[in-house]
Amino acid sequence: DTEVTQTPKHLVMGMTNKKSLKCEQHMGHRAMYWYKQKAKKPPELMFVYSYEKLSINESVPSRFSPECPNSSLLNLHLHALQPEDSALYLCASSQMGLINTGELFFGEGSRLTVL
């Protein structure tokens, strides 16, 4: 099973709202990622969690707040977003450890629209 599940698939929010994106994987992967993708562009890395600890923050604005409650779950909390934050948000996971296969698996994405 190489499945990464993201909810919701679509989200519309105002600039004053607080919402969250959720991601779950049951592949035993210990690295989980949030990417942002604009139309016709490649995914851009936002955050990486390794063994449930934040290991990379690509200078993402604080209105995006990641959380990793356990090794299978990853959340992205959203607050006071701007219209330019509208994008497809992708969660991904990979196996990390003594043997790194290097394979990165993506979820189907959450399409976020900020009004």
Next chain:
Amino acid sequence: GQQLNQSPQSMFIQEGEDVSMNCTSSSIFNTWLWYKQDPGEGPVLLIALYKAGELTSNGRLTAQFGITRKDSFLNISASIPSDVGIYFCAGHHTSGTYKYIFGTGTRLKVLA
């Protein structure tokens, strides 16, 4: 962030034709990944390559890890309409790191 050079940027082909695309980098990679992405969906992993010179197939898809470790190629044989989408390559430097560098994408359109 850093991106890989991927070409062509887009291509229109007739159904049944073969397709080739490639990615080049100024850095050496230990892993090359190829993805297909449909509109509004997440990228789906097609092929993973781990060794220089490696040639790997997945159905009508064949990918190669360049000998210099700075490039990779993806070929699609006998294209069909469902091959339409954006194809991304991604490179991974070394084990234990978490950064994957993505290509700029090749948009494929198949004319029936």
